[in-house]
Amino acid sequence: DQQVKQNSPSLSVQEGRISILNCDYTNSMFDYFLWYKKYPAEGPTFLISISSIKDKNEDGRFTVFLNKSAKHLSLHIVPSQPGDSAVYFCAARATQGGSEKLVFGKGMKLTVNP
């Protein structure tokens, strides 16, 4: 039973437009959320995060929005660039048995067309 869901497997946008990547979660105990970016043949790299006590965090072209009541977060990339083409993973932090774990979504492949 997936606790972190990325329901769309892929997204294609034009360069310069906005990319919106969505993520839903079911566990209300998650207290921190992260987005990772992954290029082929490389490990995931951290992109941006948000605490559950906030509703927005912005870092340059990347903004993450959190709607706790809907258990939904989204990553906005604007303007999108071809170099943003990658797989994006949403992850949530949970505390289990005194230690913290990250729970990941399935990932979404973003393609930004020149």
Add this chain to the structure above:
Amino acid sequence: DAGITQSPRHKVTETGTPVTLRCHQTENHRYMYWYRQDPGHGLRLIHYSYGVKDTDKGEVSDGYSVSRSKTEDFLLTLESATSSQTSVYFCAISESMRLSGNTIYFGEGSWLTVV
């Protein structure tokens, strides 16, 4: 780049054989993790370590064992490889048990194919 080296990076093995993947870090971080990534599943935690000789199971630990005899090395062993263990394996390290974007780093992955 965080000092994480995974070896081997690519391996093809036969069903029923034991396989060991190695994660080596030069950051002296206390916490180390093994994840697997499969299409349709994202990254799932196999095992993790919170210190030398201290390990615990993750969500998909069946068929895997780990060992950590020194801070810098975390070994993942497939005791008898099966085709369902064909996957990409990622090691991660963290200096803190408080996981955040700036505290956990991933290696480049080990591609394992079991035929």
